[in-house]
Amino acid sequence: MRGVAAGARLLKNRYGSTLEVLSHVQIWYVEKENRELVRIQQAELLESFHKAQSDYGLSTGLAVISEIAELILPEHEVSEPMFRLILLVTREVERTSDWTLPLSYFAFWTVRLGGWLPRFDHCVVCGTAFGAKPAFYDAHQPGLFCEKCRRSGMKPLYLAALNLAERFAGERLDRMEIEKSNEPGATELREAGLSWIEHHLERRLLTRKLLEIT
Structure with missing residues (x-):
């Protein structure tokens, strides 16, 4: 409200x-x-969450979370799952002094709670399992595509991102740790999630561009 x-x-x-x-x-x-x-x-x-709120770099992550929550949640409607998600993610930004993993987790679960999350194990067109190969997505197309079925302009989700999505589905954020080498996978998954959110909102997130300069 x-x-x-x-x-x-x-x-x-x-x-x-x-x-x-x-x-x-x-x-x-x-x-x-x-x-x-x-x-x-x-x-x-x-x-x-004073540390995160007072640090410009961290506050950009909070700004994205805040904007999405404001746009996703209907006025005067209670959403306990979304409230718990926002609180969990904000606590982790504060605790770790980093929004890389928390923001990726938030985007993933916002899409999942919205009912927009595609299957991450096989191609939506031919049913081929991705295995160790990348999946491809376009926010305007439902599902993930394999290399053979992908269309022009689609962006990849490599194995690290696909594995991270599986972990997100089954683990709490505050019990997770990822290697520095896996951070590109978190970034890929975040960008996919934000693109799906923008598509379903039918508008651009104003705060998204802040992530590119921090």
Whole structure:
């Protein structure tokens, strides 16, 4: 939901850091009929992510998460799985001081929760198992394609990305570790996830380009 907090922009205000992007808070608010915005009365900080919020490089990752959540979630609709995902991913950005793996995990699970995730084991056209060979995708085409069936302009997901997708499906982010050598796979998977999200939102993510310069 969207709300207003009277006096929040003042240098000295009673909200402090509770209204920072992706802060974990409990709020009390008043909702009036026919009003789009609720009026926030009080906010209590439950968990701070100050390190990630105050570091420009880390905050770009949080900005992407925040934008996607705002666009994906319908107004006034409770989504417990999405809330848990956002909290888990934000905690990991704070803990690890890196958004590479958390943002890839977030994009993967956002697509999965949305019901848009393709099969990662075989070609959608001919059914051939990918094995150690790359899969290919285009956000405008359903499913993943093998080398023989791929179409012009499709982007690859190499073995590291396919294996990481399998791990994402079965492991919690806070129990995962990846080698530096596997980071390109996380990047490939993130970019695929963000492309699928943009396709289903029918709009570009404004914050996505920030990732390219951090």
